[in-house]
Amino acid sequence: MLKVLADAYVAADSGHVTLLSLLDLSAVFDTVDHSIFMERLRRSNGIVGRACDWLKSYLTRRSQFVRINGEVSAITPVTCGIPQGSVLGPVLLLLYAAGVIKLVEECGLSAHAYADDLQVYRHASPAQSSELMAQMANCIACVEAWMACN
Numbered sequence: 001m002l003k004v005l006a007d008a009y010v011a012a013d014s015g016h017v018t019l020l021s022l023l024d025l026s027a028v029f030d031t032v033d034h035s036i037f038m039e040r041l042r043r044s045n046g047i048v049g050r051a052c053d054w055l056k057s058y059l060t061r062r063s064q065f066v067r068i069n070g071e072v073s074a075i076t077p078v079t080c081g082i083p084q085g086s087v088l089g090p091v092l093l094l095l096y097a098a099g100v101i102k103l104v105e106e107c108g109l110s111a112h113a114y115a116d117d118l119q120v121y122r123h124a125s126p127a128q129s130s131e132l133m134a135q136m137a138n139c140i141a142c143v144e145a146w147m148a149c150n
Contacts, residue, residue, distance in 0.1 A: 004119050
């Protein structure tokens with residue numbers, strides 16, 4: 001947040017306004033598809049061999065069940081999601097979501113991300129603020145479409 005705030009101060013000193021959208025990528029830790037993620041690690045990040053095998057073993061072969069009042073549900077394999085609360089969780093999520101950051105930059109906006117929070121912003125002169133708002137709305141629509149596909 002300090003980076004975004006510092007950028008806004010520099011822009012304000014130059015007479016510009018800053019438009020900032022704070023996006024919370026709801027349930028993103030739980031919805032990461034393992035097969036899409038592993039392919040993205042190989043193709044986009046060049047992670048192959050033992051490193052890829054290690055990450056795959058970290059994510060796969062997990063299971064879950066529910067226990068209520070002593071009753072236990074069937075054990076179900078977990079096919080998507082990144083373990084929350086782990087040291088690797090935020091890093092893996094950033095690797096997974098790197099495409100959305102690139103998308104924001106292609107929209108002509110800046111992005112700053114940590115775990116499931118994404119800050120999208122840009123500075124402009126006050127006279128350009130309506131164009132900036134339209135650009136932001138378009139970018140958010142693109143982010144929504146990217147998230148739905150990924």
